[in-house]
Amino acid sequence: MFRRKSGGLSLSMVLIIGILCVVAGALGAGAIVVARYQDGFLRAARAEATIRGGEAVALVLRNAMMREWSSLDAVSKNVRINSSSGLQNFTDAVVASGGQIAWAGVADVHGWLLAGSHRVGEGRDVSDEDWFKAAITRPSLSDVHRHRFGDNPEPVLDMSRGIYDADGFLTGVVVYKLRLSWLQKMLVETSADLGLDSFLVTRSGEVPAQAALHSTAPPSSQAIATAARGISRDYGYSHQNGEELFNASVPGVFGEDLPLHWSLIVRSPAQISAAVPGMTATQTVLALIGIGLAMVLVLVLIIRRTTRPIEQLVASARKLAVGEIDYPLASRTSRDALELGAALAQLQTRLLRLRSAIGVRRSERATDQAAEEDLLAQWSRRPETEEQSDESWRNLAEGPKKDPRDAA
CATH class of the missing domain: 3.30.450.20 (PAS domain)
Structure with a gap:
């Protein structure tokens, strides 16, 4: 069984930290x-x-x-x-x-x-x-x-x-x-x-x-x-x-x-x-740092725009796991986010249909069970000196017989 570990980083944070490490290494x-x-x-x-x-x-x-x-x-x-x-x-x-x-x-x-x-x-x-x-x-x-x-x-x-x-x-x-x-x-x-x-x-x-x-x-x-x-x-x-x-x-x-x-x-x-x-060496290093920071800012904006829809889909999936239905918003920031959102929406729709079917089945079973209990209650209350034959009780259990003329 899958066990979730708490305290993990989000996808965007992992990418941002990775980019910062790469840029810092390149600048160094x-x-x-x-x-x-x-x-x-x-x-x-x-x-x-x-x-x-x-x-x-x-x-x-x-x-x-x-x-x-x-x-x-x-x-x-x-x-x-x-x-x-x-x-x-x-x-x-x-x-x-x-x-x-x-x-x-x-x-x-x-x-x-x-x-x-x-x-x-x-x-x-x-x-x-x-x-x-x-x-x-x-x-x-x-x-x-x-x-x-x-x-x-x-x-x-x-x-x-x-x-x-x-x-x-x-x-x-x-x-x-x-x-x-x-x-x-x-x-x-x-x-x-x-x-x-x-x-x-x-x-x-x-x-x-x-x-x-x-x-x-x-x-x-x-x-x-x-x-x-x-x-x-x-x-x-x-x-x-x-x-x-x-x-x-x-x-x-x-x-x-x-x-x-x-x-x-x-x-x-x-x-x-x-x-x-x-330019002196110090000025050149400062220029490299400035260029690196500008690159980091641009990449962070791109990452946030790309990963935010995926994080929203993750939140929708978590709600689905506990039984809540929350349709995700359609996002076109990336093809993967669009396909994942569509797949999650289909899964939620099928789950709703399955819930509806289960509810109908439960309702039918409850009705049948109530009828059986009523019949048993009537059977248990019949008199000791039986004036009706066993056949009459069977007819009662089977319900009233229909007149053939009604069928015609």
């Missing part, structure tokens, strides 16, 4: 994974961001230099070497255009300077200048050197091209002297926007321009040597002035169109800072 495992591996994830993300940031800095510098290079190319194709006034106006206008050009000049094919900005150097022999000798054969862009403009020497880059006539003969050379300070300013501004330390490295291993925002320590000699050879490489993490920095090099800063083969070394803090918004 997620927290462990986050605590163990998030730092590695963030470091890898920072390394990738540093390399992409270095490429962005290089792109900005390349575009700026290409604008000046294209300007020089256009000048070399349109300048009139025989117009002294036009040459002088041109050289003066170039230095006044944006401040990036410290000096511009035009020399004839023999190396005599025909015009110079503010007439500096005009009439001088420049045939031994590197920018002149290089431009005779091909367009040239030199490394950094110091040039004296009046009393103040200034670091510049020489950008020079040959001037050719309509027949393709060389007639002169035009030169721009680009200020290194202009390039330095652009490097600092772009690096600050990206949160990077940046160092331009020449083929000879010199660092003509830099933007040291996080650490004033120079790059390692190995990093400079690798960058000078034009090799793309990440150097991993290094500790400088108590701070961990990621280092990488980007070769070919000015691309293949410019004859200047410089590289760029970039570095950034290993930890995500305000420059690169991110």
Whole structure:
């Protein structure tokens, strides 16, 4: 015989407790994974961001230099070497255009300077200048050197091209002297926007321009040597002035169109800072907890909606077990609840029919029993001196005989 144990949990409570255990276990495992591996994830993300940031800095510098290079190319194709006034106006206008050009000049094919900005150097022999000798054969862009403009020497880059006539003969050379300070300013501004330390490295291993925002320590000699050879490489993490920095090099800063083969070394803090918004491990764990609680709430609502009709059917079944008839409400929350409710309703209907049949049978038996008792009572009261025959008593017991004529 089935014995009911008291104190058991309902189906919904069992499911809710099970889900809570599963979610708690998942959150615990997620927290462990986050605590163990998030730092590695963030470091890898920072390394990738540093390399992409270095490429962005290089792109900005390349575009700026290409604008000046294209300007020089256009000048070399349109300048009139025989117009002294036009040459002088041109050289003066170039230095006044944006401040990036410290000096511009035009020399004839023999190396005599025909015009110079503010007439500096005009009439001088420049045939031994590197920018002149290089431009005779091909367009040239030199490394950094110091040039004296009046009393103040200034670091510049020489950008020079040959001037050719309509027949393709060389007639002169035009030169721009680009200020290194202009390039330095652009490097600092772009690096600050990206949160990077940046160092331009020449083929000879010199660092003509830099933007040291996080650490004033120079790059390692190995990093400079690798960058000078034009090799793309990440150097991993290094500790400088108590701070961990990621280092990488980007070769070919000015691309293949410019004859200047410089590289760029970039570095950034290993930890995500305000420059690169991110989530700490604690914030990530809290976010996981919030997601887990939201999932639990949704699942509890689903469970309650699904199991409540089943619990109501259980209550109806308990009433049926003690003889009470309580038809369950039809529920369509699940197919199982619908089928179970229909089956319980059929069982209750059959039970009512059976009760009705039993009541009728009991009523008939009570009527028969009453008739028998009445007959026995009459038999027991008959007189000792019997005036009626036994046949008359049998007739009395059998009831009045019917007249055959009545039947007809």
